[in-house]
Amino acid sequence: MSDRKPSDIQADDGPGDIGVSIWLLLLALADLRRHGTWPDRAMGFCLSAGGALVTTPATDSRARLTWGAEGLAPAQGELPGSRDLVDLYSPLFPANTADPxxxxxxxxxxxxxxxxxxxxxxxxxxxxxIVHLHRMRALCDAVIVGAxxxxxxxxxxxTRLVQGPNPVRIVIDPERRISPEVGVFNDGAACTLLVCAADRVTARDSDQAxxxxxxxxxxLCLPTLMSALQHRGLRNLFIEGGGVTVSRWMTAGLLKRLHVTVAPVFIGEGRASLGLPPATAMASCLRPDCRVFRLGKDLLWDFDLSGDHPSESKPTSQPQGPRRVC
Ligand SMILES: NC(=O)c1ccc[n+]([C@@H]2O[C@H](COP(=O)([O-])OP(=O)(O)OC[C@H]3O[C@@H](n4cnc5c(N)ncnc54)[C@H](OP(=O)(O)O)[C@@H]3O)[C@@H](O)[C@H]2O)c1
Structure with missing residues (x-):
């Protein structure tokens, strides 16, 4: 997990030489997605000198990001670092922003x-x-972790390592084994919701908490959780771990994307990453579309789980180089 030694991390670190203003623009668009009216036609975006979101025609030379049939994209002329940043986070701005x-x-x-x-x-x-995790928190409405x-x-x-709002924090703790005294329920940094089994809710509990x-x-029934969160205006959900929790969301078929960042380290026996039901044959294994980004010495695999991707439908004859890895 990422949270214990923030002083070890440089707030400017990120994928490539990113422009701060592109990050601010992404934050403004996340805010528009949350509270505003998302455009239903091609459009461009930039920030005013005062930092306000400005919409332009998609072809306008001031536009730094464009929105259209291909989703959110960097405008022509953006530097490679900015382009990588937009590429990585553009799936958080889907065509139908009302969907979870x-x-x-x-x-x-x-x-x-x-x-x-x-x-x-x-x-x-x-x-x-680690900065990427904080960025994901800033762009999403809620961050979810297991007990x-x-x-x-x-x-x-x-989101203390980046500019951007803290998400609502959600802890899945079916039996309420976590002490109510732990920091996430008491530090006041952001709203925190406890998710437990219905039979563990007491009369003293507030609906807000x-x-x-x-x-x-x-x-626990995760589709019911998604509906309950959507009802509270929490649509973009970031499931940050650990392995058991992410595996349950993936097995339930509820993930649109999965980021797996692989670090060049060997841990040996330890806490498992994904644990999925077994496949009987390679042909029936899930082989989703993916993109690869370099983050320092790590490689981030961004899997698109939004469609049906049986492995046999994938062409395997022409190996292709990874995209976006520098
Ligand atoms: N490297 C990373 O990316 C990363 C990220 C996060 C955490 N971590 C590390 O991973 C370890 C924790 O991961 P973990 O896999 O052991 O545990 P975890 O996923 O954090 O928590 C699993 C527990 O949460 C509850 N839970 C989560 N989803 C549930 C659901 N759908 N239904 C019912 N209960 C649910 C259950 O609690 P009960 O056990 O009470 O039933 C379950 O056993 C820690 O060592 C942490 O430091 C690493």
């Missing part, structure tokens, strides 16, 4: 561990990926 969108992330070792056996995960990935992560890391789940869910398949 769940994106998960795991930072793992080469041997697919997200923490040591004792639960230490500070840090699996490098500082550039195991709160237990091991006592995370803050804020606790969501009770029906139990399903040895867990």
């Amino acid at each position: 969108l769940a994106v998960a992330h795991l930072g793992q070792s080469i041997d697919a561990r997200i923490a040591t056996q004792s639960g230490d995960s500070c840090f699996v990935t490098g500082p550039e990926n 195991g992560t709160v237990d091991a890391d006592n995370p803050r789940l804020t 606790v969501i009770g869910l029906p139990r399903r398949n040895h867990g």
Whole structure:
């Protein structure tokens, strides 16, 4: 997990030489997606000298980002670092911004561990990926973690390394085993919701702080959680870990994208990354479209889980070089 040593991380670190103004523009667009009216036609965007979002025709020379059939894209002439930044985060701005969108992330070792056996995960990935996590928090409406992560890391789940708002923090703790005294419920940095089994909700709980869910398949019903969050205006969800939690969202078929950042480190026996149901044959394995981004020494794999991607439908005869890796 990412939260314990913020002083080790440079706030400017990121994928490539990004322009600060492009990041501010992405933040303004995230705000528009949350509270405003998303354009239903091609359009350009830039920021005014005072930092306000300005819409322009898509072809206007002032536009730094454009919106159209291909989604959000950098305007012609943007520097490579800015282009990478827009490429990485553009899937958070889908055509229908009213639909819920769940994106998960795991930072793992080469041997697919997200923490040591004792639960230490500070840090699996490098500082550039930690900044990426903070950016994801800033662009999403809510960040979601499992009880195991709160237990091991006592995370803050804020955006303190980047400019941008803190998301609503959501802890999935079906049996309420996490102490209500832990920081995330008390530090006041952002609103925090506890998600537990409906039969663990008490009369003293406020609707503002606790969501009770029906139990399903040895867990909690995640589609019901998505609906409850959407009802509260929380549509873009960032599932930040750990492995058990992300695996449940993925197995439930609720993830639109999955970020797996692989760090050049070997952990050995430790906490597992993804754990998915077994496949009987390679031909039936999930082989989604993906993009690859370099973050310092790490590689971030961005999987598109929005469609049906049976592996047999993939052409395999022409190996292709990864995109966007510098
Ligand atoms: N490298 C990374 O990217 C990263 C990210 C986050 C955390 N971590 C590390 O990973 C470890 C924690 O990960 P983990 O996989 O062991 O645990 P986890 O995913 O954080 O939490 C799992 C627990 O959360 C509850 N839970 C989550 N989703 C649920 C659902 N749909 N239904 C019911 N219960 C649900 C369950 O609690 P109960 O056990 O009470 O049933 C479950 O056992 C820590 O060591 C942490 O430091 C690493």
